[in-house]
Amino acid sequence: MNPRYWLTWAGLGVLRLLSLMPLPLLFYTGGPLGLLLLRLVPSRRRIARRNLQLCYPDLSSAETDQMLRSNFKNTARMFLLSGFVWWGTREVFKKAVRVRNTHLIEQALSEGNGVILLAPHFVAMEVAGIFLSTLYPGVSIYQRSKNQVLDSVMLKARSRFGGQMIERKNAMKPLIRALRKGQPCYYLPDQDPGPRRAVFAPFFGVPTATWPVLGRLAALGDAKVLPCTTHLLPRGAGFEIIIDQPIGNFPSGQTVADCHSMNRAIESCVRRMPEQYFWVHKRFKTRPDGSPDLYT
Numbered sequence: 001m002n003p004r005y006w007l008t009w010a011g012l013g014v015l016r017l018l019s020l021m022p023l024p025l026l027f028y029t030g031g032p033l034g035l036l037l038l039r040l041v042p043s044r045r046r047i048a049r050r051n052l053q054l055c056y057p058d059l060s061s062a063e064t065d066q067m068l069r070s071n072f073k074n075t076a077r078m079f080l081l082s083g084f085v086w087w088g089t090r091e092v093f094k095k096a097v098r099v100r101n102t103h104l105i106e107q108a109l110s111e112g113n114g115v116i117l118l119a120p121h122f123v124a125m126e127v128a129g130i131f132l133s134t135l136y137p138g139v140s141i142y143q144r145s146k147n148q149v150l151d152s153v154m155l156k157a158r159s160r161f162g163g164q165m166i167e168r169k170n171a172m173k174p175l176i177r178a179l180r181k182g183q184p185c186y187y188l189p190d191q192d193p194g195p196r197r198a199v200f201a202p203f204f205g206v207p208t209a210t211w212p213v214l215g216r217l218a219a220l221g222d223a224k225v226l227p228c229t230t231h232l233l234p235r236g237a238g239f240e241i242i243i244d245q246p247i248g249n250f251p252s253g254q255t256v257a258d259c260h261s262m263n264r265a266i267e268s269c270v271r272r273m274p275e276q277y278f279w280v281h282k283r284f285k286t287r288p289d290g291s292p293d294l295y296t
Contacts, residue, residue, distance in 0.1 A: 005149045012153060019083030023096060026084075027236030030077030038072045048072070048279040050295055055204035056274070070275035074232055078123040081232075085126050086157035090134055093161075096238035097131045104226055104243050105136060105184060114179030114223030116214070117243070119188045120266045121278035124230040126158070128241045129186040132228075133163030138184035140164070141171050172217070179221030186228070189214055190266050192285045200288055201259035204267055209286035215251035215258030225250055225262075229269045231276055244269070 018026060038045055048071060052064050059067070088096070108115045117132070119125055129140045140158065142165050145151035159165050164183075166174045175185055189211040192198075198209035218225050227244040247265050251258050270277045284294045 008147055008149045015083035016087060018080055019087045023081065023084065023238060024236030026080040027077050030080050031073045033080070034073035034076030035069060037076055038069060044280040047282055047295065051279045051283055054206050054284060054294065067275055071279055074123050074276045075280070077232060085130065086153065090161060093131050093134065097127060097241065098238065099241040099243070101243040102135065104245065108224040108246065109182055114182065114221040115184040116218055116223045116225045117184055117186045117228035118225050118262065118265060119186055119228045120190050120269050121188060121281065122229055122231065122276050123278060124232050124239055124276065125188060127239045128228055128230040129163065130158055130161060131241065132184070132186065133161045136184045137162040138186060139166055139175060139178040140186040141166055141168050141188070143168050175217060176220045179223045187214065189262065191281060192283060195286050198286050199256055199259045201256065201263045203263045206284055207288055208263060208284060210259040210263060212255050212259055214262050215255060218251045227265045227269050229273065231273050
C-alpha cells in the first residue's frame with residue numbers, strides 16, 4: 001500500500017463505517033458539523049455568501065446568513081452520507097430513494113428519442129446518477145481524480161448497478177452512441193468551463209460562463225433534455241429525485257440561445273431548493289472581457 005494514500009484509505013474506512021449507520025443519525029449529526037465547517041473553512045464561506053448575494057440580491061443580510069447556514073448543514077450531511085451513496089446495496093437504495101415523473105423518461109424513449117438528464121450540482125447529485133441506473137442502464141460523465149485510490153473507489157461505486165462511466169475529455173462520441181441506442185445520459189454542465197470554451201448566458205441575471213455542449217449533444221443524439229434534481233429529505237428520510245418536463249424548443253440550432261435555455265432550466269431547479277445547491281463553487285469566476293472579478 002503506497003504511503004501517499006494512507007490518509008485516503010483512512011478516510012474511506014471512516015465513510016465505510018458511516019455507511020452502516022441509520023440515515024437519520026447521519027442527517028442530524030451533519031447539522032452541527034456543517035456549522036463547524038462554516039467557521040473552519042472561511043474561503044468557501046466567502047464564495048458561497050458571494051454567490052448567494054449575486055443570485056438573491058433582495059435577501060437581507062440575515063436571510064443570506066440563514067440560507068448559508070442551511071447550505072453548509074446540507075453539504076455536511078451529504079458528506080456523512082457519502083458512504084451510503086458509494087456502498088449502499090440495491091435494496092437499501094430502493095427503500096431510501098423515491099423518484100417523481102419517471103413516465104417522462106419512458107415517454108421520450110418510447111417516442112424514439114434519446115434522453116439527457118440535465119443534473120445541476122446539488123449536494124445530493126450523485127444519488128440520481130447511481131440510482132437511476134437501476135431503472136435505466138445509461139451513461140454518466142465523470143472527471144478523473146488525480147488521487148488514484150479515490151478515483152478507483154468512486155468509479156466502482158458509480159457503476160455498480162450497471163451504469164457506464166465516461167471520462168469527460170473523451171465523452172462526446174460515446175455519449176452520442178449511447179443516446180442513439182436509447183441509453184439515458186446523466187449530464188452535469190453547471191460549472192465554470194474557463195475562458196477558452198465559454199459562452200456567456202444569464203444565470204440569475206448574471207452573465208455566466210457556460211458550457212456550450214448540451215445543444216449539440218441533444219441534436220446529434222436526437223435527445224430530449226429533462227432537468228433532473230436530487231434532494232435530501234427532511235429528518236434523514238432519504239432522497240427524492242425529481243424529473244421535470246423536457247426543455248421546450250431545444251435544441252434550437254443556435255448555441256447562445258441553447259445556453260440561455262439551459263441556464264433558465266437550471267435556475268428554475270435551484271429556486272425550488274436553493275439551500276441544497278452547490279454554492280461553494282466559483283460559478284462566476286470567468287468574466288466577460290472588461291468585467292471585474294466578482295470574488296475580490
